[in-house]
Amino acid sequence: MNARVIFRLFLQSARLAGKRAVLTIAAIAWGTVAIVLLLAFGEGLRLQLDKNRRSMGENIAVIWPGETTKPWKGIPPGRSIRVTADDVPYIAERMPELSAVIGEVTSWRTNLTYGKKTVNGRVIGTNVVYGEVRKHYPKEGGRFLVPTDETERRRVVFLGDELAADVFGKEDPVGKTLLVNNNAFTVVGVMQKKIQMGMYGGPDAGHAVIPITTFKALFGRDRLNVFVIQVAKPEEMPAALKHLGEVLGPKLGFDPTDERVFGTWDTVKSSKTMGNMLIGIQIFLGIIGALTLLIGGVGVANIMYAVVKERTREIGVKMALGARASWISGPFVLEGLVYTLVGGMAGLALSILIVTALGFVPTAGNKALEFMGKPTLSLPIGIATAGILGAVGLLAGYFPARRAAAIDPATTLRYE
Amino acid sequence: MASLISAAAPPGTIIEMTGIRKVYDTGKVKVEALKGIDLSVSRGEFVAVVGPSGSGKSTLMNLLGCLDTPTEGVYRIGGETVAGLTRDRLADVRNRRVGFVFQAFNLLPQISAFENVEMPLVFGGVPVKRRRERAAEVLERVGLGDRMDHKPTELSGGQMQRVAIARALAMDPDIVLADEPTGNLDTTSGSDIMGIFLDLAAQGRTLVVITHDLALARRAGRIVEIRDGKIVRDVPAAEAA
Numbered sequence: 001m002n003a004r005v006i007f008r009l010f011l012q013s014a015r016l017a018g019k020r021a022v023l024t025i026a027a028i029a030w031g032t033v034a035i036v037l038l039l040a041f042g043e044g045l046r047l048q049l050d051k052n053r054r055s056m057g058e059n060i061a062v063i064w065p066g067e068t069t070k071p072w073k074g075i076p077p078g079r080s081i082r083v084t085a086d087d088v089p090y091i092a093e094r095m096p097e098l099s100a101v102i103g104e105v106t107s108w109r110t111n112l113t114y115g116k117k118t119v120n121g122r123v124i125g126t127n128v129v130y131g132e133v134r135k136h137y138p139k140e141g142g143r144f145l146v147p148t149d150e151t152e153r154r155r156v157v158f159l160g161d162e163l164a165a166d167v168f169g170k171e172d173p174v175g176k177t178l179l180v181n182n183n184a185f186t187v188v189g190v191m192q193k194k195i196q197m198g199m200y201g202g203p204d205a206g207h208a209v210i211p212i213t214t215f216k217a218l219f220g221r222d223r224l225n226v227f228v229i230q231v232a233k234p235e236e237m238p239a240a241l242k243h244l245g246e247v248l249g250p251k252l253g254f255d256p257t258d259e260r261v262f263g264t265w266d267t268v269k270s271s272k273t274m275g276n277m278l279i280g281i282q283i284f285l286g287i288i289g290a291l292t293l294l295i296g297g298v299g300v301a302n303i304m305y306a307v308v309k310e311r312t313r314e315i316g317v318k319m320a321l322g323a324r325a326s327w328i329s330g331p332f333v334l335e336g337l338v339y340t341l342v343g344g345m346a347g348l349a350l351s352i353l354i355v356t357a358l359g360f361v362p363t364a365g366n367k368a369l370e371f372m373g374k375p376t377l378s379l380p381i382g383i384a385t386a387g388i389l390g391a392v393g394l395l396a397g398y399f400p401a402r403r404a405a406a407i408d409p410a411t412t413l414r415y416e
Numbered sequence: 417m418a419s420l421i422s423a424a425a426p427p428g429t430i431i432e433m434t435g436i437r438k439v440y441d442t443g444k445v446k447v448e449a450l451k452g453i454d455l456s457v458s459r460g461e462f463v464a465v466v467g468p469s470g471s472g473k474s475t476l477m478n479l480l481g482c483l484d485t486p487t488e489g490v491y492r493i494g495g496e497t498v499a500g501l502t503r504d505r506l507a508d509v510r511n512r513r514v515g516f517v518f519q520a521f522n523l524l525p526q527i528s529a530f531e532n533v534e535m536p537l538v539f540g541g542v543p544v545k546r547r548r549e550r551a552a553e554v555l556e557r558v559g560l561g562d563r564m565d566h567k568p569t570e571l572s573g574g575q576m577q578r579v580a581i582a583r584a585l586a587m588d589p590d591i592v593l594a595d596e597p598t599g600n601l602d603t604t605s606g607s608d609i610m611g612i613f614l615d616l617a618a619q620g621r622t623l624v625v626i627t628h629d630l631a632l633a634r635r636a637g638r639i640v641e642i643r644d645g646k647i648v649r650d651v652p653a654a655e656a657a
Contacts, residue, residue, distance in 0.1 A: 005538055317522045320483060321583070322511020322539040324504045410483040413518060 006330030009318075020307075024300050025343040028389075031296035032347025033354070035289025036385055040355050040375035042285040046278045048373020052197035053271055057134045059099075060230045061237060062200050063244075064263035070255040081252050081261055085212050085222035088127060091229070094247045097240060100230040102127045102134075105215050105222055106201060112208065113179040114167045121163050122207040123180060125215020125222075131158075133230050135194065136204060142174040142189025149188075150211040157185040162205035164190045178208075183218060185210065195370055198267060200226065237268040290388050297392035300339050304332055304400035308407075315404055316412025329401035336397020337390075344389040352377065430590050430622050431457035431480065436489035438475050438645075449475040451645040453489070457591070457624060462617040464636035464653070465626045472645040473626050474595070480624060481593045482510045494590045511539050515584030519596035521576040523568040529555065529579045530564040536587045554582040558612060574605030581612055591622040598629050610635065 065083045068075075088103040095101070105125040112121045130136065131144030136158065138144050149156050157178055164173045164187075173187040196203055216222040231240050241264060249256030308315070315328055355375045363369035438450040449472045457463055467473050478484040479491060482498055485506070491498045494513050501509065515536075516522075523532045530551055537547040555564050558578040568576050577597060584592050594613070598606035610632050617623055617637070627633050634653055641649040 005541075008538060313522065314524055317524065318535070318539075319507060320481065320510060320516050320522075321536040322507050322587075324507045324539075326504075327539065408484075410478040413483070413522065 002326060002330075005327050006334065009323075009327060010331035010334045020303050021339060024296075024303050024339045025346065027296040027299040028293070028340050028343025028392075029296075029347035029350060031289075031293030031392075032344045032385065032389060033351050034292035035286070035388065036348060036351035036377070036381065037354060037375060038285040038289040039282065039381040039384065040351070040377050042278075042282040043378050043381060044373040044376040046282065047376055048195075048371065049197065049274065049278060051373075052195045052371065053267075053274060055135055055194045055196045056198045056204070056267070057228070057230065059232070059234050059237065060133060060228050060267050061241060062226060062228050062265040062267070064226050065224065066261055066263050068254045068258055069260040070258040072249075072253060072255045072258070075253065079253075081254060083224045083227060083248070083252065085216065085224065087224070087248070087251070088227065090251065091227075091244070091247060095229075095240065095243055097231065097236060097243070098229050099232045100129045100133045101227065102130045103212060103224040103227045104130075105212060105219075106225045107215070107219055110208075111179070111181050112163070112167055113182070114173075114176065117167060117169075119163070119166050121166075122202055123157075123215070124201075124207050124209050125212040125219075126209060127212055130209065130228075133228060134204065136209065137192045137194075138189035139192050141172065142187075144189055145209065145211055150213050153213040153217050154211060155183065155185045155214060156188045156210065158189045158209040159187060159191065160203070160205040160207050161191050161193050162203070163208060180208070180210070181218070197371075198270075200265065231268075234268040234271075237266055241266065286384060293388055293392055296343065297340065297396040300336055300393070300396035301399055304336055304397065305403065307335075308332065308400045308404045311404075312407055312412055315407045316409040319407065319409035320413060325405040328407070329405040332401035332404050333394065333397035336395075336400070337393040340389055340393025340396060344386070344393075348382075348385065428459050429456050430459050430494055431455065431624075432490075432492040433479075434490045436479065436486045436491060438472075438479060438484070439487045449645055450479070450486070453645075453647055455640065455647065455650075457622060459590075459622055460617075460620045462613070462623045462637040463625070463640055464633035464638070465624060465640045465642060466628070466630075466633050467642035471642045473642055475645075476642065477593060477595050477624075477626050480591075481514045481516060482506050507539075511536055512587060513590040515587065515589040515592040517577070517580050517584050517592065517594035517597045519599040521568070521573075521580050521600070523576055523579055523583075525568050528565050528567055529560060529571065529582075532568065532579055533583045533586050536583060540587050550586060551582075554585045555579070557585070558582045572605065573601050574608050577601060577605070577609050578612065581609070581616075585616075585621075591624055592616065594623065594625040594627075596627055596629075597625060598627070598632060606632075 065081045068077045068079045068081065071077055085103050085105070088101050092098065092101045103126065107123045109120045110123045112119050128145050128147050128150050136144055138158070144158055145156065148154070157180065159173060167173070167178065168176065173190055176187050178185045178187050191204060194204070196205070212222065229240060229244065231237050245256040245258065245261070254261050318328060355377055358375050363374065433453050433455040436450055436453040437448065440447040440449055453476065465473055465476065479486055482493065485498060493509065496509065498506070498509065533551040533555055534547055537550055542550065552564065555561055558581050560575060560578055560582065563571060563575060568579065571579065597613070598609050601609060606629070613623060613625065614635060625632065625636060633639055636653050639649070639651055639653050640647055
């Protein structure tokens with residue numbers, strides 16, 4: 001009964017609000033567009049950064065051998081620790097919880113020659129799983145290193161896409177011969193373009209990868225500059241790093257509890273930090289959007305205050321005729337909600353249109369735009385927007401409605 | 417016919433005011449608008465309340481109509497004590513027991529005469545079918561059966577006041593309270609409205625009319641005169657000349 005009376009009164013009073021309603025709805029729609037676009041931008045940024053971050057590899061820790069900081073079996077601290085290519089299978093065997101271990105040996109400023117062109121480049125000698133772990137996916141027509149390349153010490157090379165373009169120009173490098181310090185290598189593949197955020201040594205696009213065995217034969221060394229471990233699930237990383245010390249300590253001669261023997265970049269931990277930062281950015285954008293929407297809400301409330309004032313006598317009459325306070329305030333609350341929801345719907349539709357249109361804007365080639373990603377809508381954005389809209393609508397209706405209900409019919413009806 | 421039922425009902429006291437005081441507290445100054453009113457109105461009476469402006473007539477009207485509650489004293493309407501009711505209960509009492517007729521008509525301008533009359537029935541929770549019948553019935557009674565779908569702006573002052581009377585009668589209230597009902601009308605329309613009030617009185621409707629209009633007051637059954645918040649005269653109209 002209550003609801004029906006309120007709805008009936010609402011319909012009667014809403015009839016006249018035409019033009020004002022349109023303006024108010026437009027303000028709310030604008031606020032909605034602002035909040036949705038900001039959140040969509042944040043979401044796009046988050047997705048893109050997440051993708052960028054993962055392009056170096058997922059759930060990995062990069063480890064640089066360093067010096068001991070604790071004494072071990074009578075040996076004083078400060079001893080440099082040597083990890084070689086042979087330690088890689090040793091670790092893999094004793095740490096079955098790891099999904100991969102790879103060792104890397106680096107040769108900086110190596111002459112890479114094709115025809116008349118020579119470029120100074122970085123050459124990495126590494127294990128075959130590197131391709132998967134470090135996401136070196138070959139472009140069509142090529143491949144990454146395969147196990148026989150490593151066991152047979154083949155002279156094959158996989159090129160980063162930018163390095164390949166540097167050396168070969170527009171030619172397809174696959175199958176061609178590249179001289180590495182005047183040793184002939186066959187190019188087996190070129191890496192697919194990827195946007196890389198985290199890196200050590202340099203971007204993957206700028207280096208050449210050869211089998212670690214070939215590297216040793218060619219350069220005469222296999223002392224690892226760095227090695228990488230990968231776990232299946234991010235939460236397994238801390239235990240794995242602790243276990244690593246226990247496995248390597250006795251073999252290489254350092255205290256297993258000596259955490260500073262290795263310089264460790266735990267990407268799981270740093271991605272968590274970045275995730276928090278991105279959530280922070282999202283909240284920040286959301287607040288800006290919500291404030292914009294709030295201004296729309298204030299507009300609604302303002303107009304409804306004016307309506308309440310204008311209809312003071314009418315409200316007084318209704319009260320004299322026996323309308324309860326909630327029958328007076330109900331239609332105002334409903335009106336605020338309807339304006340807000342209609343405006344919200346319009347704004348949402350417009351936002352979807354804009355986001356879709358932005359999706360067609362080409363970003364390829366523009367590094368900044370590529371890095372930021374494209375505005376993306378998601379269910380949580382929809383839910384957050386709907387929630388904020390609902391709250392703004394209720395508040396926008398509630399305060400004017402409260403004033404309306406507080407009108408004293410006795411005083412209202414007295415003045416002419 | 418609901419009005420015939422109430423007309424046939426045995427006479428009894430509808431309004432009973434005992435020692436009513438009303439003080440308006442405006443912060444620094446306290447204004448005592450009513451200084452002890454005792455008034456009782458029986459069913460079927462036609463009472464005119466007269467007095468100069470500022471005498472407390474409007475305050476009395478607000479209290480009688482349950483738009484306001486007294487500072488002191490007991491007010492019973494139809495046997496129901498008004499003191500201590502919540503705003504919503506007070507609204508219900510107004511809806512069921514009091515029909516208002518204002519000097520300024522106070523019709524809602526954007527809805528039709530019919531919808532205006534229907535409004536108290538909506539508040540009273542009367543089912544749609546019965547509501548429509550009743551609204552049409554009271555509009556017929558004030559002679560506006562052919563103007564139901566007109567908006568107030570399309571009606572003359574006298575017609576508007578007739579709509580207001582129909583609205584006051586819609587819920588078949590215990591009393592009809594009219595505040596200067598002819599104050600905004602020309603002489604012809606005024607006597608027209610007066611005629612309706614006399615008809616209602618003849619049908620046994622309880623009427624309390626606050627008025628300056630001595631012609632109207634004299635035709636009431638009883639005149640109550642207020643001065644300075646007190647009743648100074650309460651006599652049958654015949655003696656009031």
